[in-house]
Amino acid sequence: MIRQPAVAGSFYPADPKQLSAMISRFLDEVKPVTKAPKAIIVPHAGYIYSGPIAASAYARLKGAAYQINRVVLIGPSHRVGFSGLAISHAGSFATPLGNIELDQENRGKILDLPFVGYLDQAHELEHSLEVQLPFLQQILGSFRLLPIVAGDASAEQVCQVLEKVWDGPETLIVISSDLSHYHSYAEAQKLDKKTTDYIQALQYEKLDYDSACGRVGVGGLLAYARKHHLQVKNVDLRNSGDTAGDKFRVVGYGAYVID
Structure with a gap:
């Protein structure tokens, strides 16, 4: 089974050449950094809105692209309500840039956790994971993917998943989240700065839905x-x-890295 793109042509270009060119423009605007992160937090809106901010984290992966062959991707559910964390039966996820094979080995590692289960409906139309995939394909080329949609779950449960799949430099952790939603520009700046302070201080208990949809x-x-x-760095x-x-009426976006 192949999970087909749900937001190609709306959140990002459906044409492969246009999509690749857009991502390249975003990445080229980022000042080169030699040290590659182990984990990143990136936004998931339409590319014209959040793409430049996401690129600020993705561009840092260029130097490590040769060694990263596994990606664990976690994002929030926007359309389906459920408890726990949802994985997919799919064998691959498709984008205009090609198909990405799912990581069955890592999928098996987390299935013994009681709050992890299959729920294909949570993946079918979810954009928070999908919009990250073309960036990853552009940077990494070929890799295996473990996509996880987070429902009503706790930070501690996600932490248990990460304990099982963190592994070495071959594995990249990607967390998908926007920040504040639909405030004035000045209010959003204030709220997102506060959220960023919490994130950098690792004070996850202070985050709520208004702080970050992917909390x-x-x-x-x-x-x-x-x-x-x-350490987490903005x-x-x-x-x-x-x-x-x-x-x-703006939406806030932040890019964060763990080196």
Whole structure:
């Protein structure tokens, strides 16, 4: 079974050449950084809005692309309500840039957790994971993917998943999340700065739905970072008013890395 793209042509171009060219433009605008992150937090809106911010984290992977062959991707559910964390029966996920094979080995590692289960409906139309895939394909080329949609779950449960799949430099952890939604430009800047301070301080308990729609995945990464004495660093913090939208009602976007 192949999970087909749900938002190609709306969140990002459906034409492969246009899509690749757009991602390249975003990546080329980022100042080169030699050290590659082990884990990143990136936004998941339409590319014209959040693509430049996501690229601020993805561009840092260029130097490690040769060694990364597994990606664990966690994002929130926007359309289906459920408890726990949802994995997919699919054998691969498709984008305009090609098919990505799913990581059956890592999928098997987390299936023994009581809050992890198959729920294909959660994946079918979910954009929070899908919009990350062309960036990953552009940077990494070939890799195996473990896609996880987070429902009503805790940071501690996500942390348990990460304990099983963190592995070595061959594995990249990607957490998909936007920040504040539909505030004025000035209010969003204030709220997103506060959220960023919490993220960098690993204070995941202070995050709520208004802080970040992907707070479950973000919280899980922060819980793991706190447990293993890792640091999270913000590398970009903007909103839709800075990229392609008006400044009256904006959505906040942040890019964060664990090196």
